[in-house]
Amino acid sequence: DIQMTQSPSSLSASVGDRVTITCRASQSISSYLNWYQQKPGKAPNLLIYTASSLQSGVPSRFSGSGSGTDFTLTISSLQPEDFASYFCQQSYTNPTFGQGTKVEIK
C-alpha cells in the first residue's frame, strides 16, 4: 500500500489567516491526489481532485498543488466555516488516506 503522511496533525489559526497543509506519499503518485474536508459528525466532502482541480461548488479560497510525492492544500483566507478536519487521499492505486489535519480556532 502507498502510505500517505499529512502534516501538521493539527493547527490553530485565526479567521483571515492563510493556512497550508502538506501531504507526502511513500512513492510517486503523479497527480492522483485528492483533498477532503470533514466536519464533526458529517461525511467527508471532496474539495480538490487530481492535486489541483477544484470540485464544483467549492470556494476558490481552496487550492491544491504538487505532483509526485509532495502535495499542498492551501486555504487563502480562513473562514469560520473552514474549521474542520482535512484528509488527503491517493487515487493512484487502491485508495489510501492521510491521517488527517484538524484546523482549530486560535
Next chain:
Amino acid sequence: QLQLQESGPGLVKPSETLSLTCTVSGGSISSSSYYWGWIRQPPGKGLEWIGTIYYSGSTYDNPSLKSRVTISVDTSKNQLSLRLTSVTAADTAVYYCARLLTSSGWTFDYWGQGTLVTVSS
C-alpha cells in the same frame, strides 16, 4: 441530486457478520461512468477504504481485510451491500458508502451520511 443512505444494525456481536445496505437515489447505480464503494472510520481516527464495486459486479477489496469482505450490487433496487465476517472490536467504526469517479483514479465525490456500527457483546 444524488443521495446515498446507509442502513443496517448498529450493534453486532464479536465473531458475527456485519451487514449493511446503501440505497442510491437521484441517479442510477447502473451508470457506466461510476463505481461505488465502502469506506470506514473508527471513532476519532482516519479513513480506511474497504472495497469498490462496478454495476457489472466486478469488485476490488482492501487486502488488509483478509478476505472478510463481500460487496455486492442489486441494480433492480439501486443498492449496494457490504458483508464483513468474523468481526472484532477493531471493526467498530462509522461506515460510509460513496460514489467513485474513475476519470481521475478513484475519487469519492458523493458520500452517504454514514452509519455507526459497534462490535460488542
